[in-house]
Amino acid sequence: MAMIFSDKIMTPRLRMRRLVEQDLPLLVDWSNSEIAHGEYLTPDRIDGRDGRDNIVNGAYWHKQNRLFLIELKNDQPIGTLHYWFRPERRNCAVMAVKIADPQQRNKGYGTEAQKNLIIQLFQRLRVESVEMYTDINNRPQQRCLIKLGFELVETLSYDDHQVKRVGHLFRIDAFTFANNPVYR
Ligand SMILES: CC(C)(COP(=O)(O)OP(=O)(O)OC[C@H]1O[C@@H](n2cnc3c(N)ncnc32)[C@H](O)[C@@H]1OP(=O)(O)O)[C@@H](O)C(=O)NCCC(=O)NCCS
Structure with missing residues (x-):
């Protein structure tokens, strides 16, 4: 039987944890910032009220959809990591990552x-x-x-918060995961 997540994931240099209400100003700041999203992601522009509702009522934290805050071990928040399941494919997770502080990019944290x-x-x-x-x-x-063993599936147009982009869809399956030394 599948186990549930604990409220945080610890890695050698990072803590990834559930958002709490005190994180809301930062989340809204990042959400509306072009700099935090970089050239290839469109700001999702959540407002404070929706963000608070989502944090408080658990919309960012249930089995089908979790949004993690990524922090350095000195407590400095550097970005977010999100996964969700599409309603029609419950056994395939989709992920999105954002190292929102540009100074923290290219250090291997992503x-x-x-x-x-x-x-x-x-x-x-x-x-x-x-x-x-x-x-x-x-x-x-x-x-x-x-580096993480994903393979290119297809090149397609997709909608990123009302911005049409051309992009790649990448996938890793359970067999490749089990056999890739990066995960040992
Ligand atoms: C994309 C992103 C998550 C990567 O995170 P990161 O912490 O910077 O990534 P890492 O440091 O782990 O790895 C980056 C790799 O890209 C390489 N890289 C960086 N800039 C590059 C460039 N212009 N061309 C080619 N490779 C580049 C780095 O050298 C590094 O590879 P290496 O380990 O082989 O040297 C981060 O840049 C980010 O959040 N960007 C803004 C939001 C975004 O685009 N999110 C992804 C949406 S799908």
Whole structure:
């Protein structure tokens, strides 16, 4: 039987945890910031009221949909990591990551965060696959995905908060996960 998540995931350099109400100002700041999203993601622009409701009523934290705050071990928040299941494919998780503080990019944190959530998704939730969409020009994210054993599935147009993008869909399945030394 699949086990549930604890409220946080610890990695060698990071803590990834459930959001609490005190995190709301930061979440709203990032959500409305082009800098926090970088060139290849569109700000999702949540407002304070929706954000608070989502935190308080658990919409960001249930089995089908979890939003983690990524922090350094000195408590500095650096970004978010999100997974969800599409209603029509319950055994395939979709992930999205954002290292919102540009100074913290290119230090391996994005790879470390994604790797550890992927381990939880396969080992605890027993998913069959994990998928990620990336803008076709998002070389840093594609580099992370290759390092983590993802394979290119298709190139497609997708809608990113009302912005049409051309991107790649990447996937890793349970067999590849089990056989990739990066996860040992
Ligand atoms: C994409 C993102 C999550 C990557 O996180 P990160 O912590 O910077 O990633 P890492 O440091 O673990 O790895 C980045 C890799 O990309 C490489 N890279 C960086 N810029 C690059 C470029 N312009 N071209 C090619 N490779 C590049 C780095 O060298 C590194 O690879 P390496 O370990 O082989 O040297 C982060 O840049 C980010 O949050 N960007 C804004 C939001 C975003 O685009 N999210 C992804 C949505 S799908």
